[in-house]
Amino acid sequence: MSDQGSFYQRDRSWHPAAFTPQYKTSVLRSPQYPLLSLENTISEMTGPRFGHNKIGPLDNDLIRNYAKTGDPIGQRIIVYGRVLDENARPVPGALLEFWQANAGGRYRHKKETYLAALDPNFGGCGRTITDEEGRYWFRTIKPGAYPWPNGVNDWRPAHIHFSIFGHAFAQRLITQMYFEGDPMIWQCPIVSTIPDKAGIEMLIASLDRNATLPMDSLAYKFDIVLRGRRSTMFENRMEGN
Amino acid sequence: MFQRLKTLKESPSQTAGPYVHIGATPNWVEITGVWEEDLGLVLIGPDTRGERIIIKGRVFDGSGTPLKDALIEIWQADADGLYNSPEERRGKADPNFVGWGRQPTDGVTGEYRFETIKPGRVPYKDGRLMAPHITFWIVARGINIGLHTRLYFGDEEAANAECPVLARIEHKHRVQTLIAARSEEKGLPTYTFDIHLQGEKETVFFDI
Numbered sequence: 466m467s468d469q470g471s472f473y474q475r476d477r478s479w480h481p482a483a484f485t486p487q488y489k490t491s492v493l494r495s496p497q498y499p500l501l502s503l504e505n506t507i508s509e510m511t512g513p514r515f516g517h518n519k520i521g522p523l524d525n526d527l528i529r530n531y532a533k534t535g536d537p538i539g540q541r542i543i544v545y546g547r548v549l550d551e552n553a554r555p556v557p558g559a560l561l562e563f564w565q566a567n568a569g570g571r572y573r574h575k576k577e578t579y580l581a582a583l584d585p586n587f588g589g590c591g592r593t594i595t596d597e598e599g600r601y602w603f604r605t606i607k608p609g610a611y612p613w614p615n616g617v618n619d620w621r622p623a624h625i626h627f628s629i630f631g632h633a634f635a636q637r638l639i640t641q642m643y644f645e646g647d648p649m650i651w652q653c654p655i656v657s658t659i660p661d662k663a664g665i666e667m668l669i670a671s672l673d674r675n676a677t678l679p680m681d682s683l684a685y686k687f688d689i690v691l692r693g694r695r696s697t698m699f700e701n702r703m704e705g706n
Numbered sequence: 707m708f709q710r711l712k713t714l715k716e717s718p719s720q721t722a723g724p725y726v727h728i729g730a731t732p733n734w735v736e737i738t739g740v741w742e743e744d745l746g747l748v749l750i751g752p753d754t755r756g757e758r759i760i761i762k763g764r765v766f767d768g769s770g771t772p773l774k775d776a777l778i779e780i781w782q783a784d785a786d787g788l789y790n791s792p793e794e795r796r797g798k799a800d801p802n803f804v805g806w807g808r809q810p811t812d813g814v815t816g817e818y819r820f821e822t823i824k825p826g827r828v829p830y831k832d833g834r835l836m837a838p839h840i841t842f843w844i845v846a847r848g849i850n851i852g853l854h855t856r857l858y859f860g861d862e863e864a865a866n867a868e869c870p871v872l873a874r875i876e877h878k879h880r881v882q883t884l885i886a887a888r889s890e891e892k893g894l895p896t897y898t899f900d901i902h903l904q905g906e907k908e909t910v911f912f913d914i
């Protein structure tokens with residue numbers, strides 16, 4: 466059980482700013498007033514917890530969880546890693562949800578217009594819960610890069626979207642994972658909303674030859690860090706504690 | 707020799723993008739058969755304690771256009787002001803109320819809607835009671851990091867007036883951006899909470 470202390474303040478200069486004109490959609494969707502800084506209250510220091518009973522056996526297997534007539538096209542990969550907090554402690558019981566395009570760079574979505582083919586055997590969504598050591602893994606195919614309407618010739622590097630629930634609503638995070646060695650990471654207007662190169666590098670999964678399944682799947686390692694909390698030793702107890 | 711602190715930086719946020727629903731609410735975007743039911747759609751059951759209410763609204767961009775691709779999450783206390791979370795140390799919350807919900811904004815109208823219960827009051831750090839409120843988290847294409855705000859209830863004037871969080875808002879006219887007006891729908895109290903990302907009516911967002 467984690468401490469009851471409040472969370473370290475979020476380092477807003479490490480995250481993307483709200484207003485990033487190179488990513489055009491942010492221009493009209495970015496608040497202009499400063500955020501109101503609020504010391505954590507119980508409302509943010511608590512959060513929903515999801516039981517393993519919610520998760521089906523194929524939820525972390527994107528190769529099989531939508532397949533109709535066979536396996537999806539594409540390079541078979543395993544993505545694994547740990548969810549930690551800023552104190553480098555594992556976050557057990559975290560719900561991870563992920564979604565991605567197929568091997569050709571096409572999403573299964575009615576608003577998606579990219580001409581690459583849909584894969585009848587690929588849905589593109591999955592989820593899992595971290596174990597006692599904060600570990601997770603899932604199996605999928607490597608997503609393709611895709612073009613998107615921003616500049617006339619902008620492309621997203623191959624990526625997997627991640628949504629993470631830690632133990633408190635203050636830790637709520639959505640981010641994206643990229644693949645080691647992809648030159649397109651450094652040309653992407655969404656990646657470049659992250660101000661610090663070291664921040665971008667945190668989102669690049671490493672190819673891990675020791676974790677591959679020989680003759681089957683490559684493996685990528687991706688650790689995720691959520692906000693950490695203070696220890697309670699010098700903090701006033703909340704009323705009712 | 708000094709002792710190096712073992713600390714990590716938080717993973718930077720990235721936009722949820724236009725297809726967040728594939729991961730969050732796949733059934734809603736017709737990806738069926740992967741799992742039965744999208745998480746967070748239903749908050750209340752027959753045994754949940756508390757007053758049934760509806761909350762609804764839209765999310766507007768700086769041009770006044772409603773977002774049709776946003777995802778809204780809410781987090782709230784039960785009718786007695788307790789959170790259904792292992793981090794809740796003040797008592798045991800209603801086991802028939804999770805307190806967390808998730809809904810997309812409608813692809814045509816941009817409206818979101820939750821059927822829930824009215825939360826009880828929760829103490830601030832110093833023990834004073836906050837007014838009843840629901841925490842909101844908004845993500846969408848073009849939003850680089852999820853936005854936290856709170857819904858307060860238009861028919862809780864006395865509680866709102868003494869809420870230590872609302873009191874922190876320096877520009878008093880902006881308090882109104884957090885207060886949902888009450889009406890009635892299907893015989894249920896209905897609170898409309900429109901969120902403005904920008905412009906004169908920009909909602910107060912929190913750095914929590």
Ligand SMILES: [Fe+3]
Pocket residue numbers: 566621624626723
């Ligand atoms: Fe994407």
